[in-house]
Amino acid sequence: MSAPIVECRGVHKWYAGVHALKDVNLSIAPGEVVGLVGDNGAGKSTLIKILSGVHRQDAGELLIEGKPAEMRSPKDAMRLGIETIYQSNSMVPTMSIARNLFLGREPLRIGIFGVGLLDKERMRRESVHAIADVDLHLRSSEALVGELSGGQRQGVAIARAMHFKSKLLVLDEPTNHLSVKETNKVLGFIRGLKPQGVTGIFISHNIHHVFQCCDRVIAMARGEIVFDRAVDATSIDEIQEML
Amino acid sequence: MRNLFRIYLEKPELAGIALLAVLVAVFELRSGGTFLSPDNLRGILGLLPEVGLVAIGVTVLMICGEFDLSVGSVFALMPMVAAELMERNIGFLPAILAGFAVCAAIGLLNGFITLRFAIPSFITTLGMLFIARSLTVVISGGFPPVLPDDIPSWLFTQFIGPGGLIRMSFLWFVAIALLASALLSLTNVGNWIKSTGGFLEAAAAMGIPVNGVKMGCFLLSSLLAGFAGLIQVLRLASPLPSIGEGLELQAVAAAVIGGTALTGGVGTVLGAIVGALLIRVIDNGLVLTQVDANWFKFAVGALTIFAVVANSWLRRAARSIRIEAG
Incomplete structure (x- = not known):
């Protein structure tokens, strides 16, 4: 079996005296789509922020594809193939889809020290592909993201992650503030991760959503992982009872 | 209607251009053809680079989500520093470089204070407005220095072109405007500037160095304001400590008239220029059509309010439009 795409070993995090993560051990295999559930303050967000490079753990080890990983910024995480989609989405509404992607x-086209002229033609071409790959149909990659619906925006965010060949896609409550129809669309995007060989962590308040699109469900409470089982081997009732 | 909104969102300066065309036509008719005469155009185009350069810097900074109210004072301080040094015979170029160094220090200080202490740049630069103006007066010692005769003022003030229609400063202005415009629309840095002002959290999450981008824009705003001040002083051949008063507000007015959003993320260099040109045209046109010149500020004020109301209305209307999945 190949190395886990991400592994946490004894991870701890304190915020100003609050023990936000207590000895978290977690291992996710390539291609798995994992649902992460739990109440507010259970430690989900803290764990995600460590995985996406926003925060650093105070103790413990983080391994990406079997190798110890040092992530000091979201950019480091992206370089390692971890892409995060936040609930308030990570798109700039006043810019076009292509520019956001x-x-x-x-x-x-030309540049020195990482600064230079944009290859607009390539941006246009590749963004059209990227959007089509997640089965999102938009008229033009020049449309402003502000013109898109919430579900479409999450679709573009997922397309972006796919395009940059992310190995691990972290979705932080991507269905918040979305209508039922839009939510279903986003759940569809998440189901589409597996066929493309992308590993996913889907954070949600809604256990029903997790059951609709994940292989495995992990529940957190008071900074600890309290439940970890394949979706087939558990039921919504069992998890609800525990939380 | 829908297409109109999209065009508006992509080219927010179009409304200003349309208004400019109307005003030019009206003034031309009312003045009996004097408005577009070479002599009058020479006056308008000779002054445009000064307010135009300031407006460009302020606009780029507003696009990245910050304000600079200190530009009017920097406009006076830079040439005062340069002129004082020229009077001490250190040479034209070193004096100008020293002036720009002062501008750069002010711009970076504006940015540093704003970002380090997380306070609104409106406040930081309001403070800097007073500080820089005070420094200007203190340095001049009440007696403005006399510019040496042998400095190459012609590089900025010489009339050129067919019939001497424009000044050299206009070429500097066009070159800088083209560069700034290209920076915004053709480079990745432009992408970072727009995203920093458009949605700071998203830009930061995507690894954009948002603080660095803002520092750079503060710096640019200060440098352009100083350069514009230098041009004016060379044109007037005398560095007065009072020049540029109220210029910061004209520059903000030019930016918003040209379609720049106060909330950041939206705006163009062309818009800023159109806004600055509108202000110059109103100023000049009112005089030529023998309207009491005291109405100038009234007109600029009314235009500014109208532009922002129209912009926010259009933006709200545009936001309610969604692209359907097809």
């Missing part, structure tokens, strides 16, 4: 990773 390549934000911070713009292809350049």
Whole structure:
């Protein structure tokens, strides 16, 4: 069996005296789509922020594909193939889809020290592909993200992660503030991760959503992992009872 | 209608251009053809680079989500520093470089204080407005220095072109405007500036060095304001400590008239220029059509309010439009 795509060993995190993560041990295999559930303050967000490079653990080890990983910024995490989609989504509404897709990773025609002229043609071409790959149909990659619905925006965010060949996609409550129809669309995008060989961590308040699109469910409470089982081997009732 | 909104969102300066065309036509008719005469155009185009350069810097900074109210004072301080040094015979170029170094220090200080202490740049630069103006007066000692005769003022003030229609400063202005415009629309740095102002959290999450971007824009705003001040002083051939008063507000007005959003993320260099040109045209046109010149500020004020109301209305309307999945 290949190395886990991500592994946490004895991870601890304190915030100003609050023990936010207590000895978290977690291992996710390539291609798995894992649902992470738990109440507010259970430690989900803290764990995610460590995985996406926003925070650093105070103790314990983080391994990406079997190798110890040092992540000091979201950029480091992205370089290692971890892409995070936040609930308040990570798109700039006043910019076009193409510009958002390549934000911070713009292809350049000419450049020195990482600064230069945008390769607009390539941005246009590749963003059209990227959007089509997640089965999202938009008229043009020049449309402003502000014109898209919430579900479509999450679709573009997922397309962006796919395009940059992310190995691990972290979705932090991507269905918050979305209508039922839009939510279903986003759940569809998440189901689409597995066929493309992308590993996913899907954070949600809604256990029903997790059961609709994940292989495995992990529940957290008071900074600890209290439940970890394949979706087939458990039921919604069992998890609800425990939380 | 829908297409109109999209065009508006992509080219927010179009409304300003349309208004400019209307005003030019009205003034041309009312002044009996004097408005577009070479002599009058020479006046308008000769002054445009000064407010235009300031407006460009302020606009780029506003696009990245910050304000600079100190530009009017920097406009006076830079040439005062340079002129004082020229009077001490250190040479034209070193004096100008020293002036720019002062501008750079002010711009970086504006940015550092704003970001380090997480306070609104409106406040930081309001403070700097007073500080820089005070420094200007203190340095001049009440007696403005006399510019040496042998400095190459012609590099900025010489009339050129067919019939001497424009000044050299206009070429500097066009070159800088083209560069700034290219920076915003053609480079990855432009992408970072727009995203920093458009949605700071998203830009930071995507690894954009948002603080570095803002520092750079503060720096640019200060340098351009100083350069514009230098041009004016060379044109007037005398560094007065009072020049540029109220210029910061004209520059903000030019930016918003040209479609720049106060909330950041939206705006263009062309818009800033159109806004600055509108202000110059109103100023000049009112005089030529023999309207009491005291109405100038009234007109600029009304135009500014109208532009922002129209912009926010259009933006709200545009936001309610969604692209359907097809």
